C-alpha cells in the first residue's frame with residue numbers, strides 16, 4: 001500500500017495504461033479487460049487489473065498535470081515494480097494537419113514545467129518515449145490504417161493561457177500538440193529504467209477552431225487509441 005494507491009504488493013501488473021481521467025480508467029477496464037478488479041479508489045483515482053488477450057494489464061487514472069501524474073507514477077515505479085507505462089490521453093492540436101480525433105504519439109515532450117528545471121539546474125533535459133514501445137505502437141496503428149502523427153509535443157503546466165504566442169512559436173518549430181503530463185512520465189521512466197509512451201487523441205484544436213469533443217465523447221470514443229496501446233503493450237517483435 002502506498003500513500004495514494006491502496007493496492008497490495010502484486011495487485012498491479014508490470015504493464016499499465018495511464019489515462020488522466022479516472023472514469024476513463026473504469027471505462028477501459030470494463031470494456032477492454034477480462035476479469036478486471038478494482039485495486040484503488042483512494043481520492044476516486046480508480047485503478048484496475050485484468051487481462052487482455054491473456055496478458056495481465058492494469059489501468060490507473062493519474063489526474064491532470066505534472067504534479068498529479070508524478071505522484072502516481074512515482075508510487076507505481078517505486079512501490080509496485082511497474083515496468084511498462086502507456087499514457088492514453090487527450091491533447092489539443094497546434095499544427096494544421098493535426099485534426100480532431102487524430103492520434104498523436106509523443107516521441108518527445110517539450111515542457112514549461114518547473115519540475116525538470118529543479119531536477120537539472122542549468123540544463124534542458126529532453127524527455128522521450130521508449131523507442132521499442134513507440135515502434136510497436138506505430139506498427140500497430142499502421143496495420144489498423146489509423147491517422148497517426150509522431151513527434152514532439154508540449155507538456156504544459158497551464159490549460160488556460162493569457163497569451164498563445166509561446167505555443168505559436170513551438171508550433172513553428174514542429175511541436176504537434178499540447179497536453180499536461182507526458183514530460184513527467186518520460187522523465188520518471190528514465191529515472192527508474194522503465195519503458196514509457198504517450199498516445200494521445202486530439203480532442204480540440206487550439207488555432208483552427210475545430211469543434212471540441214464533449215466530455216462524454218472523450219471518455220467513450222477513443223477505442224482505437226486504447227486498442228493500439230494494448231496491442232503495442234503485449235507485442236514482442
Ligand SMILES: O=P(O)(O)O[C@H]1O[C@H](CO)[C@@H](O)[C@H]1O
Nearest residue numbers: 019020021064089090179180
Ligand atoms: O485526457 P487527459 O489524459 O486528462 O489529458 C489532457 O486533458 C486534461 C486537460 O483537459 C489534461 O490532463 C491533459 O493532459
Ligand SMILES: O=c1cc[nH]c(=O)[nH]1
Nearest residue numbers: 090091092178179180
Ligand atoms: O492539455 C490539453 C488537452 C486537450 N486540449 C488542450 O488544449 N490542452
